[in-house]
Amino acid sequence: MEFNSVIHGENLVKKYKKFELNIPTLDIPEGFATALIGENGAGKSTLMDILAGIRLDFKGHLQFFGEFDEKDREKNPEVKMRIGYEGTGMYYMPTWTMQQGKDVQALLFDTFDGKRYDALCEELAIPVDPKKKINTLSDGNQMKLKLAGVFSRETDFLILDEPASPLDPLMRDKLCDMMRKYLLEKEGKRSILFSTHNIADMEAVTDYAIIVENGKIVEQGFVEELKEKYIVVKGEGEDREKVKEILYTMNENPYGFEGICLAEQLDALAGMKVLTETPSLSQICVAVMKKNSKLFQQKEG
Amino acid sequence: MEGKRKNFNIHTHKYLWSDLYIGLELVAGPVLLILIAAWISRQDMPYMVVLVLEGILLLMVDLGLDSLIMGGILDRDQKFGLLQSSFYGKKLFLQGLLLDHVRRFLQYTLVFGATGMMIYPQMMSDFPDRGVGFFVGYMLGGILLLMATAEAMVLLLRRQETLMQIWMLLGFLSPLTSLPIIIHVFTFSFPDTRISPWVICIADAFLLGIILWISQKAHCYQYDWALGLIPRKETPEDRTWNMGVFIAFAFGLNFLMVPLMYLGYREGMDLSVFLVAQMFYPACGVCLAKLFSRSGGDLPRFAYRVVVEATCVLVFCCIYSIPALSLEKVFELEGATTGMLMYTVATAVVLVGSIAFLFSGVIGFTKAGRFRIRQAGLGCSKVWLSLGMIVLFFVLYFGRVAIITGIEAICTKDFTVLTDTFAGMFMGEHSKAIWFGVLLNLPLTFLMFFGEEYGWRYFLQPVLQKRFGMIRGVLLLGVIWGVWHVAADFLYYSDGSSGLAMCLQQLITCVSLGIFFGYAYLKTHNIWVPVMFHYLNNNLIMVIAQDASETVIQGAEVTFGMLPVSFLGAVVFMIFIFAPIYRKKEALESLVADLTPSEEWYEA
Numbered sequence: 008m009e010f011n012s013v014i015h016g017e018n019l020v021k022k023y024k025k026f027e028l029n030i031p032t033l034d035i036p037e038g039f040a041t042a043l044i045g046e047n048g049a050g051k052s053t054l055m056d057i058l059a060g061i062r063l064d065f066k067g068h069l070q071f072f073g074e075f076d077e078k079d080r081e082k083n084p085e086v087k088m089r090i091g092y093e094g095t096g097m098y099y100m101p102t103w104t105m106q107q108g109k110d111v112q113a114l115l116f117d118t119f120d121g122k123r124y125d126a127l128c129e130e131l132a133i134p135v136d137p138k139k140k141i142n143t144l145s146d147g148n149q150m151k152l153k154l155a156g157v158f159s160r161e162t163d164f165l166i167l168d169e170p171a172s173p174l175d176p177l178m179r180d181k182l183c184d185m186m187r188k189y190l191l192e193k194e195g196k197r198s199i200l201f202s203t204h205n206i207a208d209m210e211a212v213t214d215y216a217i218i219v220e221n222g223k224i225v226e227q228g229f230v231e232e233l234k235e236k237y238i239v240v241k242g243e244g245e246d247r248e249k250v251k252e253i254l255y256t257m258n259e260n261p262y263g264f265e266g267i268c269l270a271e272q273l274d275a276l277a278g279m280k281v282l283t284e285t286p287s288l289s290q291i292c293v294a295v296m297k298k299n300s301k302l303f304q305q306k307e308g
Numbered sequence: 309m310e311g312k313r314k315n316f317n318i319h320t321h322k323y324l325w326s327d328l329y330i331g332l333e334l335v336a337g338p339v340l341l342i343l344i345a346a347w348i349s350r351q352d353m354p355y356m357v358v359l360v361l362e363g364i365l366l367l368m369v370d371l372g373l374d375s376l377i378m379g380g381i382l383d384r385d386q387k388f389g390l391l392q393s394s395f396y397g398k399k400l401f402l403q404g405l406l407l408d409h410v411r412r413f414l415q416y417t418l419v420f421g422a423t424g425m426m427i428y429p430q431m432m433s434d435f436p437d438r439g440v441g442f443f444v445g446y447m448l449g450g451i452l453l454l455m456a457t458a459e460a461m462v463l464l465l466r467r468q469e470t471l472m473q474i475w476m477l478l479g480f481l482s483p484l485t486s487l488p489i490i491i492h493v494f495t496f497s498f499p500d501t502r503i504s505p506w507v508i509c510i511a512d513a514f515l516l517g518i519i520l521w522i523s524q525k526a527h528c529y530q531y532d533w534a535l536g537l538i539p540r541k542e543t544p545e546d547r548t549w550n551m552g553v554f555i556a557f558a559f560g561l562n563f564l565m566v567p568l569m570y571l572g573y574r575e576g577m578d579l580s581v582f583l584v585a586q587m588f589y590p591a592c593g594v595c596l597a598k599l600f601s602r603s604g605g606d607l608p609r610f611a612y613r614v615v616v617e618a619t620c621v622l623v624f625c626c627i628y629s630i631p632a633l634s635l636e637k638v639f640e641l642e643g644a645t646t647g648m649l650m651y652t653v654a655t656a657v658v659l660v661g662s663i664a665f666l667f668s669g670v671i672g673f674t675k676a677g678r679f680r681i682r683q684a685g686l687g688c689s690k691v692w693l694s695l696g697m698i699v700l701f702f703v704l705y706f707g708r709v710a711i712i713t714g715i716e717a718i719c720t721k722d723f724t725v726l727t728d729t730f731a732g733m734f735m736g737e738h739s740k741a742i743w744f745g746v747l748l749n750l751p752l753t754f755l756m757f758f759g760e761e762y763g764w765r766y767f768l769q770p771v772l773q774k775r776f777g778m779i780r781g782v783l784l785l786g787v788i789w790g791v792w793h794v795a796a797d798f799l800y801y802s803d804g805s806s807g808l809a810m811c812l813q814q815l816i817t818c819v820s821l822g823i824f825f826g827y828a829y830l831k832t833h834n835i836w837v838p839v840m841f842h843y844l845n846n847n848l849i850m851v852i853a854q855d856a857s858e859t860v861i862q863g864a865e866v867t868f869g870m871l872p873v874s875f876l877g878a879v880v881f882m883i884f885i886f887a888p889i890y891r892k893k894e895a896l897e898s899l900v901a902d903l904t905p906s907e908e909w910y911e912a
Contacts, residue, residue, distance in 0.1 A: 064536030094389035
């Protein structure tokens with residue numbers, strides 16, 4: 008599928024002592040919600056920090072909204088104004104109270120809407136106490152507060168780092184609703200990039216998926232396309248040795264096996280008694296991650 | 309919005325800890341201070357105690373501010389997603405901190421004013437001819453310096469991975485007393501001039517500007533560090549800045565001290581303390597330049613700070629040591645003793661500094677600071693070659709002694725001089741004690757010699773050699789090094805009448821030693837080799853003269869007739885100019901490459 012990219016990156020390299028993020032080209036589709044999926048330490052947060060301008064020591068080029076580069080982001084207030092960022096770790100200063108958090112956001116972002124923020128706080132059931140220190144809130148409530156902050160601004164692109172992790176299932180559903188609504192408000196103009204470990208819960212809102220493994224993009228595409236590209240194969244015990252080679256993953260049980268392979272390799276299975284099914288995004292991700300994970304390969308080797 | 313953004317303090321604090329903190333800062337501390345001041349004003353005690361107490365309170369308050377209230381935001385590795393994702397984040401971050409400074413400045417003006425009222429009568433009885441303006445300027449300057457010191461301390465402390473060190477307190481005391489000293493310099497040395505209070509106030513305003521500028525720069529650095537904008541390596545733009553600061557300190561400070569030295573010389577005081585301080589200026593220039601350069605790179609900050617702070621204390625020791633300027637009135641000292649007293653203090657500073665520096669080396673090796681140490685050129689590479697070089701230096705040094713005494717023997721036809729000198733060195737009455745002293749002094753005083761060599765060999769030599777060529781560069785360095793000693797030549801080393809001859813002699817020594825030191829440094833890439841040479845060169849003279857006191861190098865009578873002899877002696881070092889390494893440009897490149905390890909080296 009053809010698309011315009013809201014962020015285009017080239018040769019993004021960030022080296023750490025034992026880890027290297029290396030992405031030759033990065034394209035985030037405009038008008039869609041993109042999920043960034045990968046193991047812990049795969050480089051998701053680093054990539055998001057680079058895009059949001061939290062880390063500036065990387066090599067490579069970025070283009071935002073088709074017109075600004077990474078230098079414009081630091082010079083032109085408009086760019087950062089149009090990007091909403093929610094990150095893990097120290098997001099607020101450790102000293103801030105809830106009231107201060109709100110005041111500071113109003114100062115930091117011209118489009119911050121205080122009334123909308125209050126309404127969102129209520130909607131998300133955050134126990135609002137202006138004098139309470141943000142640090143003392145529970146993880147879930149802190150996340151809700153951060154989300155209320157980014158969603159009460161007029162932005163065109165959201166970067167959300169693990170928004171679903173600390174939330175309960177009900178809130179995750181609510182988050183998906185909010186993201187959908189956000190995208191619908193300006194159809195085709197707004198985009199979201201979020202990282203997640205809860206692929207199943209967030210599948211409803213995922214249009215495009217980027218799977219990152221060990222600092223590299225190992226698979227990406229629209230969810231519909233990915234579902235056509237991969238296929239679930241179920242079969243009986245006696246065929247398992249023959250199919251093992253083409254399957255990405257294989258779960259065995261006394262009655263038979265179940266695994267995922269590329270749809271184009273299905274011909275190799277001709278003549279066998281197998282059932283095929285459309286995989287879920289979660290199944291695809293696990294399969295691709297397993298295939299590329301360093302950890303898993305070491306175990307198998 | 310823009311207006312509101314202009315005076316918003318994002319660091320305002322409102323909760324339990326902050327209540328305790330504000331209690332300490334606004335109520336308990338000031339009340340205690342005022343009570344103590346009131347008590348002191350009734351006792352026969354120096355009012356300086358009040359100033360010191362004020363300083364301690366401020367330091368405590370600043371430490372509390374960062375660790376209790378701001379949750380350690382001054383720590384350089386903190387990152388704050390919300391601030392950094394906004395275009396105005398940095399501005400608000402800095403502005404909040406600076407607003408806090410201004411608030412505390414006003415607050416302390418009040419507190420210090422109140423305590424000042426207590427000690428005012430006492431102070432005025434000490435300086436009866438001064439007006440209120442002098443007093444106000446004195447107090448305001450005191451506050452500013454106290455604040456700046458406390459701020460700098462906290463910033464440095466937060467940036468440092470180690471625990472609080474005793475050294476900090478020493479450093480803390482040094483700037484603490486600086487403004488009073490500056491005023492003393494004027495008021496005591498020129499008792500007839502009355503400084504207008506306006507001058508003092510303008511000076512204070514100037515000081516405030518500088519302090520805020522430094523503070524802002526330090527905080528900027530910290531924010532940029534969190535963003536990853538501070539590269540680990542030096543950038544080309546830094547080089548001009550580094551050179552400027554180096555020249556300002558190594559030469560500017562050196563020549564600024566000349567009038568003071570002359571003043572002391574005229575009063576017949578002991579100038580040793582100036583010589584000690586002088587040796588620190590080059591390294592201090594390098595360290596300050598690197599500490600405050602825009603990108604700076606990853607530095608062994610603790611070691612650098614030791615050098616800078618030791619220099620600060622030593623400079624103040626120099627100022628104090630001049631009888632006409634000193635705080636005799638405050639400390640009630642006899643005029644003639646101040647020089648020696650300050651020399652003792654300076655020796656202690658060198659001793660503590662050397663040990664602290666060694667300590668920093670240990671930290672560096674255990675805490676993966678190898679990159680930093682190597683980048684700063686402090687590494688100890690090519691150990692065996694280095695040891696060989698030191699042996700070679702011994703041989704050459706005694707060779708030079710042999711040539712000079714040999715010529716003397718030929719001229720006087722008295723060959724016992726030759727045997728006496730060498731026999732005395734190893735079998736004299738005190739020779740064992742002196743040799744032992746030379747050995748023992750090494751770990752306790754090496755910082756002085758590091759102070760010079762780090763500036764000359766590590767910093768200046770590669771620059772000059774790159775610019776003027778391998779041979780011309782090292783010769784020029786020798787000349788610069790020699791000329792740098794000019795004030796000491798006239799006022800310290802020589803007996804007054806033979807200054808010019810001493811200068812020429814110094815030039816011969818510096819150029820010849822410069823050639824050999826440079827040769828050894830190019831060969832070994834190890835700064836500790838020239839440091840060791842310099843140490844030996846300055847200390848072996850005691851072995852030769854069989855005299856371990858400072859007077860051995862003072863007030864020598866040098867005649868022009870001795871110069872050719874010195875020159876012939878120096879030839880043993882000069883011949884190294886023909887060493888093949890001085891013909892190879894690659895030697896310099898490999899030295900520079902060794903001092904700037906690549907990212908790959910770091911990653912490995």
